[in-house]
Each structure stands twice: as structure tokens, then as C-alpha cells.
Amino acid sequence: MKVLVINNDGGGFADYVEVAPGTTVAQLFERQVGATKPDRYLIRVNRQPCPTDQVLQEGDRISFTPTKIEGACR
Amino acid sequence: MTFNQNLLLRSAIAIQDQLHPLTLVKSRLELPTATWDRCQSLLAQLRRAIDLSWLHSAAVMRHDLEQMLQQLQGEISIFNGRLEPLTHESPRASVRDIYADLVALYDEFTEVKINRKERSISVTTEPIVLEGIYLGPFEILLNWRDLGPGSSGSYRVIALDAYPAATNDSVTHPHVQDEGLCEGEGRKPIRKALEQGRVLDFFLIVANLLRTYNSGSPYVSLSDWNGSSCADCGTTVNSDDIYSCEKCNTQTCNDCYVSCSRCDGIYCGECTSRCEGCGERSCQSCFDVCQGCLAELCRNCLDENERCPDCHEKQEAAIQSTEAEAEFETCPSIQSDSLGQTPVPA
Numbered sequence: 547m548k549v550l551v552i553n554n555d556g557g558g559f560a561d562y563v564e565v566a567p568g569t570t571v572a573q574l575f576e577r578q579v580g581a582t583k584p585d586r587y588l589i590r591v592n593r594q595p596c597p598t599d600q601v602l603q604e605g606d607r608i609s610f611t612p613t614k615i616e617g618a619c620r
Numbered sequence: 621m622t623f624n625q626n627l628l629l630r631s632a633i634a635i636q637d638q639l640h641p642l643t644l645v646k647s648r649l650e651l652p653t654a655t656w657d658r659c660q661s662l663l664a665q666l667r668r669a670i671d672l673s674w675l676h677s678a679a680v681m682r683h684d685l686e687q688m689l690q691q692l693q694g695e696i697s698i699f700n701g702r703l704e705p706l707t708h709e710s711p712r713a714s715v716r717d718i719y720a721d722l723v724a725l726y727d728e729f730t731e732v733k734i735n736r737k738e739r740s741i742s743v744t745t746e747p748i749v750l751e752g753i754y755l756g757p758f759e760i761l762l763n764w765r766d767l768g769p770g771s772s773g774s775y776r777v778i779a780l781d782a783y784p785a786a787t788n789d790s791v792t793h794p795h796v797q798d799e800g801l802c803e804g805e806g807r808k809p810i811r812k813a814l815e816q817g818r819v820l821d822f823f824l825i826v827a828n829l830l831r832t833y834n835s836g837s838p839y840v841s842l843s844d845w846n847g848s849s850c851a852d853c854g855t856t857v858n859s860d861d862i863y864s865c866e867k868c869n870t871q872t873c874n875d876c877y878v879s880c881s882r883c884d885g886i887y888c889g890e891c892t893s894r895c896e897g898c899g900e901r902s903c904q905s906c907f908d909v910c911q912g913c914l915a916e917l918c919r920n921c922l923d924e925n926e927r928c929p930d931c932h933e934k935q936e937a938a939i940q941s942t943e944a945e946a947e948f949e950t951c952p953s954i955q956s957d958s959l960g961q962t963p964v965p966a
Contacts, residue, residue, distance in 0.1 A: 552818065554825050558809030560816055588828070593724035593820060607717075611824045616834035617795030618804030 549602055552609040553578050555587075565602060572598035579610055587612055623726050631734050631741070632718040635764045639712055639817040652695035659688045713817035721820035728824065730757075739764050743823050744780065748793070750833045751842045755793050756781030760826050767817050777801045777830065785840035786847030787858045793830060794838035794845075801826065804834060852876035852889050867891040867903065882906035882920055897921030897928060 547567055551574065553559040565574060571591060575584050575598065584598055588611040591600060602608065666681035713721070722741070725732045731744035742761040747754065759778040766774050776799040779792035790798045803810055806829045813822040833842060840858075847856035850873035863877035864870070865888035878892045879885070881900035892901040895918040902918040909916055912931025923932045 552821060554809040554813070554821055556805075556808065558812030560812060560818065588824060590724075593720055593727075609821060611821065611828060613828055614832045615806040615809075615825060615829045616804045616832055616837075617806065617829050618802045618834065618837040 547602075547604040549574070549605065550607045551578055552607070554609065554611040555579065569602050570598065571596055571600045571602065571608065574602060574608060575610060586614065623723065623732070627734055627736065628719055628722045629715075631736055631764075632715045632722060634736065634739065635718050635767060635817060635819070636713065636715045638764055638767050651699060652692060655688065655692045655695055659685065659692055662688055713819075718817055718819060721818065724820050725823060728820070729827070741819065741823075743827070745827050745830055747781070748830055750794065750831075753783070753842050753845050755779065755783055758793070758796075758830055760823055760830075762819075762822065764819075767814050767819075775801075775826070777826070785845050786856045787844065788840055791839045794833055794840060794842060795829065797839045801829060802837075802839070803829065804837065850876055865891055880906055882918055895921055 547565060548562045549565055551559070551561065551563045559578070563578075571589060572584065575587070575589065579587070588609075589596060589598065590607075590609045590611075591602070592607050593609075662681055662685040666678060666685055669675075669678035669681050722732075722734065725741075725743055729743040730746060733742045734740075735742075740761060740763045742759050745758045745760070747757045749755065757780045759780055760775065761778060762775040777793070777796050778799055779796070782792045785791040788797075792799075793801075795802045795804065806825050809825050810822060813819075813825060835841060844859045848859045848862045848871055849856050850862070851870045852872050853876050855873055855875075857873045861874045862871050863874070863886050865872065865877075866885045867887055868891055870888040870890070872888045876889060878887050878889060878901045880887060880892065880903040881895075881898075882902050883906050885903055887903050892903050893907065893916075894901050895907070896915065897917045898921050900918065900920070902920075906918050906920075907916050908919050908922055908926055910922060910928040910931055911926045912935065913928060915928055917928050922928060925932075925935070927935060
């Protein structure tokens with residue numbers, strides 16, 4: 547099934563990806579973001595906060611936004 | 621959270637229209653015909669110069685034509701780049717997505733304002749406190765004309781209860797100057813969110829940027845936020861412009877610190893004195909007492925015998941006088957030749 551994944555880290559990936567039925571938010575997070583701790587991200591499914599063990603559904607919109615994003619001076 | 625569904629829906633439709641690639645590029649879709657015409661004109665002149673065997677003119681025409689062809693290639697390349705958004709398959713927010721984003725803003729932020737006339741959306745963050753320094757709440761104001769492919773990304777970050785850096789009023793946050801946010805590592809995701817019309821993500825990223833302090837690259841570091849006060853004149857200055865007295869550690873500014881004229885050490889005004897001999901300020905360690913008159917002078921003004929210029933002159937004069945006397949006493953007696961022995965004629 548396809549879900550829309552938005553990773554607001556690094557280059558700002560946003561695209562539809564194929565996931566197996568039964569995939570949880572935590573599994574998708576590990577696959578898309580890597581070994582970083584999920585508590586360092588705002589994780590939203592269909593724009594709502596969610597538990598990491600929530601099972602994804604076809605067409606879900608999942609976004610990962612780092613809570614710490616470093617600005618600069620120029 | 622209450623919101624006007626009709627306003628949100630109408631705004632979502634307007635924003636989605638803005639995202640349509642044609643909206644942005646249609647006004648710029650013009651082939652570089654003027655440059656092409658110029659190339660044709662130069663080519664005609666080159667042919668005529670060759671026909672007339674005007675070799676110098678032909679060389680000039682050829683050079684000009686080469687340059688014009690390069691310009692034409694550049695303009696074609698730019699035109700081609702403008703066509704790219706028309707074929708790019710990046711997911712772009714639908715009216716439904718944008719509407720859902722606008723609704724979600726009310727869950728994420730304490731205040732949301734949508735102004736269809738101004739074509740703007742703004743949210744207000746909670747009061748931002750970084751490393752114990754209160755910076756107040758910020759309004760993030762986005763004009764949705766800045767959404768879509770090739771967006772300039774101009775938005776404003778307005779301090780609503782500004783507590784700017786002591787040394788620079790225009791810096792209201794370590795990464796905000798003149799209401800402009802320096803995005804640092806947030807730059808790419810912000811561009812991407814604006815390009816795809818992901819309004820909610822844009823505001824979340826900017827808000828998280830405001831909640832984060834990067835000590836490696838601020839406009840004004842938080843350690844300097846309140847500035848440092850000069851003990852001599854009371855001015856508040858950046859800590860880079862503060863000097864610490866080598867004797868008493870008092871902090872003085874660039875205008876008030878004293879560099880000792882003799883040892884080049886850095887001191888505050890109170891730990892230096894003006895030398896009565898030369899008028900320069902020196903630290904106490906570089907002052908000494910004249911062995912003659914006991915006046916305190918800087919060591920630059922004392923001779924090798926630790927005497928001030930006046931005493932030095934007096935001493936020199938005394939020495940010269942003594943030497944003269946000594947010379948007088950040690951010299952053989954000056955007597956008239958054969959005094960008292962004047963020959964007397966027989």
C-alpha cells in the first residue's frame with residue numbers, strides 16, 4: 547500500500563512510498579529517518595499526534611519534523 | 621478551537637491556484653527572440669564584410685556574433701529551466717490537503733490569522749525562552765504569493781514582545797535579524813514545503829527553528845545577549861569589544877581601556893596615571909621615583925640613574941662644574957714666563 551511520507555529533516559523529502567500492510571509508525575520512522583530517537587521528532591499521522599505503534603493505513607500522510615532545527619546567521 | 625470553515629476553504633482554493641505551475645511560469649515563458657534577431661543581424665553584417673573583403677570588420681563581427689551566440693545559449697538554458705516545474709512530478713498539495721493543513725494550524729499554534737485580502741497566513745508561537753533568556757512570542761507571517769515552484773521564500777518572523785540583543789536592536793532572536801530568519805539547516809525543508817504547498821509543515825519547521833539555539837552561528841550569541849557594561853563609561857557593548865584590566869580585572873570598552881605606554885599592558889583608567897614628564901598614561905608598575913627630587917614619573921622619563929629630566933640636567937650641570945673645578949686644580953700652575961726674573965741689562 548502507498549502512504550505519503552514527509553521527512554522535514556535534511557533535504558526535506560516528501561513523496562509517496564510503498565509500505566507493507568501492518569507497518570507501524572515506528573517501523574516507517576526507522577526506515578525513513580534511521581537510528582535517531584523518535585522523541586526528537588514531531589510525528590504526525592494525518593496531521594494528528596500519534597503513538598509510535600500505530601499501524602499505518604493506505605493513503606495515510608505521515609510527517610517527521612525535527613524538534614531541534616539549527617538556524618544560522620547568514 | 622474555532623475557525624471559519626468558509627474562510628479556510630476559500631483560502632485553500634486560492635493557495636492551491638497559486639501552486640499551479642502555470643501560474644508562476646506563464647508570465648516568464650518567452651523565447652529569447654530579441655537575442656536571436658541580434659544574432660541574425662550580426663551574421664548579415666559578417667557576410668557583407670566578407671563579401672567586401674573588409675577583414676578587420678569581419679573579425680570584429682565574428683567576435684560579436686560569437687558572444688551573442690553564447691548569450692543566446694544562456695537564455696535558452698534559462699527558458700528550459702522555467703519549463704521544468706511543468707513536468708516535475710513532485711507531490712503538490714490539493715485543496716483538500718491545504719484545507720486540512722489550515723485546520724491543523726489551529727491545533728498546533730496558540731493563534732492563527734488568515735487574511736484573504738492580504739493573501740497572508742500567520743501563526744503565533746508560545747513565548748520563546750532560550751537558555752534562560754526570554755525572547756517572547758513570535759508571529760510567523762507568510763504571504764501565500766510566496767508558495768509554489770521557484771518561490772522566493774520570503775516570510776517575516778516578527779517579535780511580538782521583543783527583547784532584542786543589547787548590542788543590536790534589529791536582532792530579536794539569535795537567528796532573526798530585521799524580521800528575517802536565517803534558516804541554516806532548515807533551509808531545504810522550508811523551500812520544499814513552500815514549493816509543494818505544505819503550509820502546516822512550513823510553520824512547524826520555522827517554529828522549531830525558533831525554539832532551537834545554534835551557538836555555533838548566531839547573529840548575537842545568547843551569552844552576549846545582555847551585552848557587557850563598561851566600568852568606566854557605562855556603555856553596553858558586545859563582549860568582543862570588552863577589555864579586562866590586567867591589574868584589577870575591571871571590564872572596560874574599546875574607548876576606555878588604556879594601553880600602558882611603556883609595557884603595552886591593558887588597564888582600566890584607575891590603574892593608570894598620567895606621567896607629568898611626557899603626558900602619557902602608564903600602569904603603576906611602570907612608574908618610578910626620581911632619585912633626585914622624588915617625583916613619580918614613568919620609566920621612559922627617567923634616565924639610567926633613575927633621575928627625571930630636570931634632575932638629570934642639574935646632575936649633568938653639576939658634573940660639568942665639578943669636572944671644570946677638578947681640571948683647574950689638577951692643571952700645572954699658570955705662571956708668567958720667568959716671572960720675577962726679568963733680565964736686567966748689565
